Amino acid sequence: MSVIQQIQEKYAKVMAVIIALALITFVVMLAFENGNTIFGGPSSVIGKVNGEKIDVNEFGEEFKKIEDRLQASQQTYGLTGPALTQRALQETWDREVNKILLNDEADKLGIGVSAAELDDMLFGVNPPADVRQMGTDPQTGQYNAEAVRQRINEIKRGKDVQMKQQLNDYLVELRQMRLSEKYNSLLLNSINYPKWMIEKQNQDNAEIAKISFVRQTYAAITDSSKITDKEIEDYVNKHKKDFKQTESRSIAYVSFSALPTADDTAATREAVLNLKPEFDSTKDPESFLVRNGSSMEYSSIYFPKSKLQQANQSIQMSNKDTLFSLAKGAVYGPYLDGGAYVLAKMIDMKVLPDSVKCRHILLGTTDRQGQPIMADSIAKFKADSVAMAIARGASFDSLEAKYSTDEAAGQEKGVMTFASTDIQGEGFAKEFGQFILFDGKPGDKKVVKTNFGYHYIEIMSFIGTEPHFNIAYMSKNIDASQTTTNAADAAASSFAATARDAKEFEAAAEKLRKEQGINKNVAMNITPASYEIQGLGFSRQFIKNIYKAKKGQVLAPELVGENYIVALVTEVNEEGVQSASQARLLVEPLLRNKRKAEIVKKKLGTITTLEAASAALGGQPIEVADSVRFTGSSSSVLGFEPKVIGAAFNKANAGKVVTTAIAGSQGVYVIRVDNVSATPVADANVDEQRKSRYEQAKMQAMYQAPPSQALKEAARIKDYRGEFY
DSSP, rough: OOOHHHHHHHHHHHHHHHHHHHHHHHHHHHHHHBBBBBTTTTTTEEEETTEEEHHHHHHHHHHHHHHHHHHTTTTHHOHHHHHHHHHHHHHHHHHHHHHHHHHHHHHHTTOOOHHOOOOOOOEEEESOHHHHHBBBTTTOBBBOOHHHHHHHHHHHSSSOHHHHHHHHHHHHHHHHHHHHHHHHHHHTTTOOOOOHHHHHHHHHHHHEEEEEEEEGGGGGGGOOOOOOOHHHHHHHHHGGGGGGOOEEEEEEEEEEOOOOOOOHHHHHHHHHHHHHHHHHHHHOHHHHHHTOOSSSSOOHHHEEEGGGHHHOTTTTTTTTTHHTTTTTEEEEEEEEEEEEEEEEEEEEEEEEEEEEEEEEEEEBBBBSSSBBOHHHHHHHHHHHHHHHHHHTOOOOOHHHHHHHOHHHHHTTTTEEEHHHHOOOOOOOOHHHHHHIIIIIOOOOOEEETTTTTTEEEEEEEEEEEEEEEEEEEEEEEEEEOOOHHHHHEEEEEEHHHTOOSHHHHHHHHHHHHHHOOOOOOEEEEEOOTTOETTTTEEHHHHHHHHEEEEEEEEOOOOETTTTEEEEEEEEOSSEEEHHHHHHHHHHHHHHHHHHHHHHHHHHHOOOOOOHHHHTTHHHHHHHOEEEEESOOOOOOOTSHHHHHHHHHOOOGGSSOOOSSSSEOOSSSEEEEEEEEEOOOOOSSOOHHHHHHHHHHHHHHIIISSSSHHHHHHSSSSOOOOGGGG
């Protein structure tokens, strides 16, 4: 004992230092692994792909570009707000991950895109569609590669930084696209179906077997023994690929509505009604709407009667006829429009064409980028000269081709057709629109000055003349009052006060259901970078709070959409392999059937005949399946049992009772192979079959499981987006 005591006294301090250093090393490694700095704060790393870091600043720049593109294409994608942000975030992440994986794989394989190849892509015989469009002569329809080269060189030498960046981004994307094409082609062209394999499959598929069998279904066997967590863990560890999971959280929650009440609705109607006298007398509807906080802005556009309802959703089927019959200056309402009360005032009515067909010759003073083309005095002189020449009988088409600086309209010889609403839009030259829609009539000609220069305009025809209305809408959304919001908040806080842990949460939720009919709900598989919880709506902060909490923790009440939410974190799933509790639902039936199969096999003992097997299983009938195919199809008697089908076509079993019981998917089988014969080989054209299989495999590889997906599955990917967005 004295020796041991001396050692303890002598080396105690040394061991303490070693243990402390080990703990510090572990903490530091964990911090860096999670994308943090040594001091615990977030680093600039938003993710890692096979150890390669994705910088948050570079990621943010790409994210902004994609978000801007989606915002500019809202009509195409139908996304706004958080939904658009989430879409942009995911698209940016996928692009960054795929780029790293593709570049790494291309480097290993020696695949690249040379400068000469990129040059050929831009200026060769088969350029990208957008490049071809830019370089196609509108007069001849021919692609002019030199014109494209000249334009690109102008951008490179120019001083427009934004244009240079856009060009650089485009060339990077073009290079990545070609690299991806090469890699995909390499894999797709490696697909092969040997002739011998097709012939063997044809031969196997032509075979048909007749079997007799005795079976005992698992459903008929009672087994109440416990499947332990250890057994499930062992099964999962042997089949890890089938039980992979990404990081996620699940919650149970109770929601307390903060939607407007009947009192809130009545108060909104009263507030709008009180504005009616002033709205009726105002001469400046635009200022009135701004001053009184209308949720609908004033528009000076005259909308055609046939399109007024789809242009302004407040025009309901039930009240549109009343609105159309209003006298100038009259006010109608308030009427209910979805979630708002509205007053409508008839500002004016004009009979206008739905569309105007016209043609023009533009003598531009500036181009679309605002760069000067010619002096104002020269442009006006030329425009007046054009008008005079046409008045004396000169050809419009000849003068348009010779003088017009409008390249877009020039493709149609200056002829254009515009809808009446487009003519009144913000992007349309006001002076041009005033003449062709309001002041002129078909056949009228005039020189008009706009910001672009001088236009010689001829109105060719009006299309679909009808009444157009200009209506101002005073709209107030029906919002929840502070009283309503406070009541919902108080109810949520009261519930949270009695639900401080999982057990109390469940008890309080059950009490709430019985007393007030408010049900508990669940939300599962909430990922770290999510913006939306199905059934609740968008709330990035709420999801962040879920990830800050521990399993079994009850979150403080939080407003999500129009409900106050009290949530219990029920599952914390880390990236990796599922735990026994998570895998139990899937694995337990498999392990229980395995146990049941052992029970049946013990009953059967040594297998000799079907009759003996039938007797051992309490008189189970001998059944016959006479149309068993190797492809897996069979008579309705057998169902789908791959192991049984495999045994039926095993040549060693021909004409025999198989002496080993077969544990299938639905039960345990004892079979006798009565006969195996061959039917004529269908579709024996092997070359055509090989070609068809090849094309099918290419389609599957490209659209069902692209090569990039295989790279992702094999990669080590760390996603820290949730810490930054």
